[in-house]
Each structure stands twice: as C-alpha cells, then as structure tokens.
Amino acid sequence: MVDSSGWIEVFTDGPQAGSFVAVLDSAPALVVPVISILEVFKWVLREHSEAQAIQAVAAMHRGLVVDLDSVLAIAAAQPEPIRPACTRWIPTSAASHRDPNRCAQDCVIDL
Secondary structure, three states, X not given: OOOHHHHHHHHOOOOOHHHHHHHHHOHHHOEEEHHHHHHHHXXXXXXXXHHHHHHHHHHHOOOEEEOOOXXXXXXXXXXXXXXXXXXXXXXXXXXXXXXXXXXXXXXXXXO
C-alpha cells in the first residue's frame, strides 16, 4: 500500500519517486485505499486539471481498490510477523474482521 503522498511524488516526478515506483509497478499486490484516491484526485485537481486528476485515478485503479475501515487499517499497520501470510489481505465479511488470518478468496498467498 502506498499513501497519497507517494502517488503524488511519482506523478510529479519528485525526488523520492524512485522509492515508490517498484511498489506501484507490482499491480497484483498493490492495495489502493479509496481515501488515497480522494486525496490524490483533490490534489491533482487543485494543482493541475480535472483531466490530469482523472488520469491519476485511472493509474491508481491498476491496483486493488479497497474501502479502508478502521479494522483493516489497524490490521495493515501491524508488524509483518503477525500479519497474514497474504499479499492482498482484505476482509470479505464482518465475520472475517474477527479472524485476522482470513484472506479474500482471490488473495495471493506467499508460499
């Protein structure tokens, strides 16, 4: 997952863009919270144009767009050893929020 500042850094070819490009290029494992789409669209719209904001959001949709609720946010923030062995961990129901080891059915498992 890359937050909105990372996306903006890449879109503007900022000095730290290179550190985000490898993550953004791994689309199958890339998770894009909807809040990042809001923040990036708002920033690009303000600083550039609506057409460029739409292009930015289109690029962001190469990853898996997810609603980021507080349970998922807390799970994503956990250190690697206690996170699920899954590159795309997304709770599939309210019940899965109680099971931090459950992955979405289309999840790619690290073997």
